[in-house]
Amino acid sequence: MTDLWSTPADVPLDCLIVGGGPAGLTAALYLARFERRFMIADAGDSRASWIPTSHNVPVFAEGVSGKEILARQREHVARYGGRVVHGTVTALHKAEGSFVARITRADANVPIEVRARRVLLATGADDVEPNFPDLPDAVRRGLVRYCPICDGYEARGRRIGVIGHGDRGLGEAVFVARTYSRDVTLLTLGRDLDLDADGSARVAKHGIKIVRDPVIDLDVEADRISVLRTACGAEHRFEVLYSALGLKIRSELAVALGADHDGTGALNVDEHNRTTVPGLYAAGGVVRGLDQIVVAMGHGAVAATDIHNRCELPTEEEVDGGAAKPGA
Known part of the structure; x- marks a missing residue:
């Protein structure tokens, strides 16, 4: 990798990567091996770090935690001299053909300014947390799971509660019920759930129970919530809880x-992970589509390769969205 710090400060980077999660770190690895000048700006709050164990990452047959994935990726990038600035990008604008x-x-009170010819946003998303009494950040703390695609297989046949409302909540309850368990309860936490004929038919088909009352108390055992008490005085016991309350997409810089x-x-991108802003790419959870670690890594690889192929082209030429040929 070309030495980032020995180059004059007024020479823009080839790429600034915003976010040090699976997508951003994969892009960093590719750019390092392409010997491009780049920097990773990482706020240190990747949603991947919340994952206790994932069995959906190829090669890790026994499962791997999100923290281990990130640690291995950071070590891999560091082998090629990849540098990380621990901080938050608070503003991003275009000026004179660069960002x-x-x-x-x-680690400093004074912000810095960085110029880059291209930017890859790998800023991810945050889960909307359930409003449980006296229990903030239940998802972040691992008491409630957020990805049945990742670990639903390990929960198969168990008593599962899905927290959600509207089409999203019902859709996830149906997904869990038809894929992993016939004992699924949808918890709306007091929110309205108006079911049309199709919704009622889906609930009946999959035997989904619905609890509409708000939760007023709960019990926590080890690393899970085992009992929820609702306003009507009922107790509901679950072996696994999933949240389907949606995401807060960290796309403000791009928007x-x-x-x-x-x-x-969520950002719309093309097949090269380019956004509609010339020179601005996006990868991972900030992109519209399937929210999975391996997908995020794929986004990072695709974006980094296109960035490398187009590095000698001015960003103004990207308005047409045409793909560059390898080696261009």
Whole structure:
């Protein structure tokens, strides 16, 4: 990798990667091996770090924690001289054919400005937390799971509660019921759930129970919530709880630049993971689509390769969205 720190400060980076999760670190590995000048700005709050064990990451047959994945990825990037600035990108704008990012560092009071010809946003998302009494951050603390695709297999046949409402909540309850367990309860935590004929038919088909009352008390055993008490005085016991309350997409930087996105804020990208803003790429949980570690890694690899192939092209030429040929 070209020495980032020996190059004059007024020469922009080839790429600034915003976010040090699976997507950003995969992109960093590729760019390092392409010998490109890049920097990773990482706020240190990757959602992947919440994962106790995932069995959906190929090669790790016995499962691997999110923290171990991140640690291994950081060590891998470091072998090629990849550098990480521990801080938050608080502003991003375009100027004179490049991007200018303001980074508030964790180890300094004075923010720094970084110029880069291209930017890859790998900022991810946060789960909307359930409003449990006297129990903040239940998902972040691992008391409630958030990905039945990742670990639903290990919960098969168990008594499962799904926290959610609306189409998203019902959809996840149906997914869990038809895939992993016939004992599924949808908990709306007091929110309305108006079922049309199709929704009622899906509930009946999969034997899903619905609890509409708010939760007023609960019991925690080890690393899980075992009992929920509702306002009507009923107790509900579960072996596994999943939250399906949605995500807060961390796409503010891209949206401020005018990047196209869906109603949730998830960014729309093309087959090269380019956003609609020339020179701005996105990968991982901030992108519309399947929210999985291996998908995020794939996004990072695709974006980094396209960034490398287009490094000698001015970003203004990217308006047409045309793909560059390898080695261009």
